[in-house]
Amino acid sequence: MSRIFNAQMHAWLQVFACAARHLSFTRCAEELHVTPGAISQQMRQLEERLGFALFHRVGRGLELTAEGQRL
Incomplete structure (x- = not known):
């Protein structure tokens, strides 16, 4: 189960x-x-x-939150 989670997290982080x-x-x-x-x-x-x-969803664009910038 851990490998599946790690693979999913890796995919999410790439996106x-x-x-x-x-x-x-x-x-x-x-x-x-x-x-x-x-x-x-x-x-x-x-x-x-x-x-x-x-x-932060701004109109049709995006801005990174402070957490998003740290990640």
Whole structure:
């Protein structure tokens, strides 16, 4: 079970790095060849697992929270 969790966390962190780099779920989705909804869902799951928000949603864009910047 631990390996599955580690693999999932690794995948979420890769998506987080992409979204943080672009500050856009849409541009991240284009880079990773998935839908923006898939990126949003994965970020929501990561935030739930970590227990804090990583992004402020501003209109259609994103800003990193203090926690997101530290991560």
